[in-house]
Amino acid sequence: MNYRSSRRLYNRKGQNKLKEWRSQDLSYDEHPYNFYIAYFSKCFHLDQALTRYLFSLGYTKRKEIVEFLYPSLDQLHDPFLLKDMHKAITRIEQALDRKEKVMIFGDYDGDGQTATSLLYRALKKLEANVEFLIPLRSEGYGLKPTALDNCSMKDVSLIITVDNGTSAHAALKKAHKMGIDVIVTDHHEILQGHPNCYAFVNPKRDDNDYPFKFLAGVGVALKLVQALFKTFYGTDWEQYIWDYLDLAAIGTVTDMMPLKGENRAIVALGIRMMNEQPKPIIKKLVKKLPYKDVDTTTIGFGIGPVLNACGRISDPNISTRFLCEGDLSREDLENLITVNNTRKVMTAEHFVKAEHLIEEQGLTNDNVIVIQGDFHEGIIGLLASRISEKYLKPAIVINESGKGSARSVQNTNFSIVKVILDCSSYLISFGGHQAAAGLSITLSKVDGFRKAIQLAAQMQDQVIPEVQYQFEIPLMFFPDEMIHQFDRLEPYGMGNNKPIFYTKTWFDSCFPLGPSREHFVLKAFGKTVWAFRFNEQIIKPQKLRKILYTVNSSKKRDFLLLDIKT
Structure with a gap:
């Protein structure tokens, strides 16, 4: 090309x-595969320009194009290829047989909420004695040692994390001492070694045989449910899994996972369910949005922000409960919409404040823009995204409590988590991936961190979005x-x-x-x-x-x- x-x-x-x-x-005449493009265009009744586009994405074989155009459950990989999946299923079977108290511990974003409700609904179907708990954003991300005290009071003997747990080393150490088994299901990068837990299910494990590494947290929860249903229902698992694909689609899109491979099948089939057989909660929510049908735009700009708003400035356990029940009242729906509208106003006001700080402190020429101020913890990620979008620079926003959120620049290979890792001596904790990360820091160290990260950023290619x-x-x-x-x-x-x-x-x-x-x-x-x-x-x-x-x-x-x- x-x-x-x-x-x-x-x-x-x-x-x-x-x-x-x-x-x-x-261009068709100069394309090395023009014969095949013409052939596949006729086979699939596609304009040749769109077929050329599929070729540019790497879909050059008939089987690949068929799977792209016609997603099916056949494209879901065997969940038991994930390391520790057999151990996880065996332990859950034991908990079901013994009527043990199971706690699902989720995350407050849209991915975490959908993962929590998906697994909760599945375990309830299997008649499990199960509850869920999602921390408030002010309590911090992931399983914390303090959360275990709550689980102990409720006689919980098995915790299953969804969309978190990979870096929860302190909490897992305490759980082991307390005699509580923990199954970690997560999709985040493994930056500090494998957690010490009963089972660790993460597609990013280097010792996996699993062929797809880009599942969302809800995608990993879906694989756990798929494995459970294969174990309990045998070859009939497919007829039961359909009821969970809508939640998996919402979480995958909301968490901005790549829509290729297995993710594409999950999202396509989930959207089909939401359009053909929507749960009452989806039907009511879509009616309040400026969209007639459900697609990735509806999820990304409509459903997802409503869920995320609860996790940002309210209580994510409320919206997750509605997802678990599959329905909500008119009053509850209006409350969700009001929370999201409040989040929009708050974001706009705080972004103006952030712009003033950047200009006053002369940060526009920095390799990475790092600002610290009185920002609501629930929207620092949104502020970092908007700053990186406006100034086309990686951005980190830190609030008065020392909580920070970081974003890279879209359409670049710059890894924000890599530069944070290089400066981790300044931090209390951190985690994330190439495009987004979170951290906590003592405020007295912010200036040193800002200077250090400028040098660390020089070790990566220049950020020139295209x-x-x-x-x-x-x-x-x-x-x-x-x-x-x-x-x-x-x-x-x-x-x-x-x-x-x-x-x-x-x-x-x-x-x-x-x-x-x-x-x-x-x-x-x-x-x-x-x-x-x-x-x-x-x-x-x-x-x-x-x-x-x-x-x-x-x-x-x-x-x-x-x-x-x-």
């Missing part, structure tokens, strides 16, 4: 750092048939973005949406183009612009503006 690159000023609202556009030349576009197609001539075929490539998300198109065009009209004047609906050649968080000056009508865009909705036949330059 040939590449042409151009660097330009980033024109989203408030952004001003250079960024790269790259043209990924997928956007690759696949085709050059004039907006006015965009094929209607291709728009209709975009649904065939769903679900879109991390690792399976929508194809991006480049063109030069002008807009006939531009109408602002809302009081902030950063969202717009544009018209060009009779087509509707939506633009979110853009600078009003750069999208003025009647001026020729270079743009990157994609299809927004195949049903509405409208488009989404991704980027623009003069």
Whole structure:
């Protein structure tokens, strides 16, 4: 493939750092597999441009394309390939036989909530004596020694963690002394050795034979349930697992896991369930959102934020209970929506405060932007994301309690957890992965940490985000048939973005949406183009612009503006 690159000023609202556009030349005549592209396009009734796009993602064989276009339960791998899965199932069987008290210990984000409720529903189906507990964000991430006292008071003899536990070494040591068995199911990076527990189920274990490492926490919980159902129901496990795929899909998308391989099957099948046989809670929640059908956009921008808001500024045990029950009252639904709206206002206000700190302290030229201030712990991750998006720099936001949240820059290989690991001598604790991490620090050490992390960042490649576009197609001539075929490539998300198109065009009209004047609906050649968080000056009508865009909705036949330059 040939590449042409151009660097330009980033024109989203408030952004001003250079960024790269790259043209990924997928032209048919020069493609080395043009014969196969033509053949598969006919076989699968796809526009050749979309087939070329699948080839660019690595789907070049008939079997791979079939699995991509037609996800099925056959694509779920054998759960017993995960190390310690047999031990975990044997211990759970024992707990069921003895009517032992089982505690599911989850995490407060959307992945942790869905993982907790998925496993809870499955164990209840098997008539387990089970409860769940999710810590408040103020209590900190993961299983803590203090949480074990609560479990001991309730005569818990088996704890199963979901979406946490890999780094809970102190708590696991205490559990062992207390005679409580712990099964850790998690998907986070293993940074400080294997935990000392009864069973450790994590696809990132180096000694696994499992073929897929990118499961969400809820994905690992689903594998545990799959193994349980295979054990209890034999070959009939498939008819029972369908009832849990909706939660698995929500958690996987919310945690921004790559939608490839097994994740793609989980999300595609879960979305099918939510559209065809939705649980009452999903049906009621979607009605409150500006979406008619469930897809990854509905989850990522609708359902997920509502769950995450409870974990950020409220009590995640409340929303998790609703997920466990599969339903909620109208009043409870309104309360969830209110919490999310409060979170939106709070985030906007605190982001303004963060911008002032960055400018006042002259941090814009730092390799990694590290700020510390009076920020609500529940939204420091959101603030770090918005800072990295605006300044195109990795960002770490630390509050007055010394809790910090870190984000890398999207579309780069910069590992935020690697630079934090290199500076771990300044920290009390930390954990995470390439794109996101969390930490705790004594405030007196923040300045030293900030200086050290600038040096650590120099050891990695320069952060120059890029956007690759696949085709050059004039907006006015965009094929209607291709728009209709975009649904065939769903679900879109991390690792399976929508194809991006480049063109030069002008807009006939531009109408602002809302009081902030950063969202717009544009018209060009009779087509509707939506633009979110853009600078009003750069999208003025009647001026020729270079743009990157994609299809927004195949049903509405409208488009989404991704980027623009003069």
